[in-house]
């Protein structure tokens with residue numbers, strides 16, 4: 001499904017050029033469950049941002065379902081994110097003044113789905129994550145685990161094929177973290193391609209495919225070992 | 228994104244910061260309300276002045292001695308005309324079939340005294356025709372005699388205000404009053420009417436033309452007022468007056484004719500411009516409100532960076548983010564504008580009630596102009612922060628840096 005070839009991403013910091021991704025190549029299949037590990041600053045987030053088209057590589061090729069994405073314009077990138085990608089962030093990124101319901105409404109509004117059709121989708125999404133009785137709660141009235149569940153529901157409400165999670169358990173306690181991973185894994189079982197960046201080796205090892213990064217390069221990939 | 232969703236999203240954002248929103252609304256309300264009130268003031272003044280001109284009487288021409296080079300300008304202040312306007316000129320003009328009647332005018336100031344009371348008063352020398360030409364009404368007695376225009380009787384008609392000042396409410400018809408060095412018999416008192424433009428008849432005393440010429444020792448007329456048969460006759464009457472005077476003044480039409488309707492339209496234009504000007508001045512206060520909107524929106528954009536990043540991650544294109552923030556600015560300016568409009572329109576009758584002498588009148592265009600400027604304010608001053616929001620890099624926005 002995904003093919004990155006010879007990707008570089010450089011940042012200009014003062015007079016210095018920082019290379020966040022250094023000639024990185026990887027293939028990812030549909031339905032794969034992959035964890036990305038590595039020290040802080042090794043380029044994990046940059047990789048995820050490029051995969052989600054929030055960022056563009058300085059050079060290299062990114063093909064998604066046989067389509068070259070590095071030449072898309074801003075509008076097309078936005079449409080790609082809307083259709084294909086679900087993002088999960090470490091800090092949840094819920095809009096504080098909107099209820100759980102309101103936050104789930106956002107992707108549906110951006111897609112232009114009329115209000116009466118939204119209701120059913122939101123109720124179902126909240127129900128799937130055990131949040132039915134939290135629909136009208138503001139984020140600050142929810143626990144960390146509940147907030148991240150709302151964020152997952154929001155990311156998945158339009159059923160994108162690819163879920164990108166950047167340290168989704170980083171702000172959660174061990175118990176909620178494990179719970180979160182289990183939710184994500186159940187999504188994986190339904191066919192969603194899962195890419196999870198994590199610091200926690202225990203959680204990372206649960207993935208069928210594990211990747212280790214250092215200095216913008218992949219230095220370990222369990223698939224290549226098996227292959 | 229649907230329009231109703233954008234609007235709903237904006238309302239939620241604005242109501243999340245009530246104090247800020249209220250402050251901007253207040254600024255907008257004050258600006259828009261002052262646009263409405265000030266233009267109502269200007270329009271009221273315009274209607275008042277043109278109304279006063281109309282009340283002078285209909286289809287009048289004012290014949291002034293001396294000629295001006297530019298048409299429609301003011302008559303010469305300095306320099307004397309080679310030929311004075313005379314009572315005979317006035318009578319000659321009235322012979323035309325296009326002209327209903329004429330009234331000669333001599334104007335001066337003289338001390339008018341009765342008993343121990345004395346005041347300097349405008350003295351108008353004219354004929355019986357003045358009553359009809361200026362549509363004057365006599366409350367007591369009669370107006371100037373209409374038997375012989377050349378007779379210098381020592382009779383006078385008092386304006387209503389002057390009468391009240393000198394005599395209170397006493398009926399003084401038949402009594403004597405001193406004007407300058409002569410004693411005049413009071414033959415009539417004018418009925419009250421609203422103040423008029425130019426000469427305030429209610430504060431003047433009217434005497435026969437020859438008497439005024441003698442009193443001021445001035446044989447020339449100040450002007451001749453010509454009342455045309457009807458409005459259609461005005462242009463031809465004007466030409467005929469020029470022809471008659473040319474014959475009578477030895478081949479030169481050394482006069483200036485001012486049409487009353489031209490005077491009305493001049494004042495009308497001046498006051499329309501004035502109304503626009505005060506409206507525009509009030510609209511400048513909108514810039515202040517606009518800058519406030521921009522300022523607050525700028526703060527909002529930096530505070531909501533991570534939200535903007537999120538919207539982009541969820542697939543909102545640049546123009547969508549722009550629309551969301553522009554709609555917030557527009558909503559602020561438009562609701563402030565509508566509230567200001569309501570406030571302004573409500574205060575106009577209130578001011579009219581409190582100050583009944585002068586009627587404020589809201590011109591319809593100012594309502595639309597106020598709303599249009601409110602919308603423009605929101606669009607102009609909201610676009611800079613909206614653009615800033617739309618251009619944020621999603622990755623840095625999400626990191627909240």
Ligand SMILES: Nc1ncnc2c1ncn2[C@@H]1O[C@H](COP(=O)(O)OP(=O)(O)O)[C@@H](O)[C@H]1O
Pocket residue numbers: 011012013018019020038039040041042043044045046047623
């Ligand atoms: N916007 C940026 N500007 C400059 N340097 C950046 C930027 N984003 C990331 N980097 C640099 O790129 C490298 C990789 O960063 P990142 O992908 O965030 O690492 P990780 O997520 O593995 O901690 C780091 O050295 C970081 O400082």
Ligand SMILES: [Mg+2]
Pocket residue numbers: 044045046166
């Ligand atoms: Mg990171």
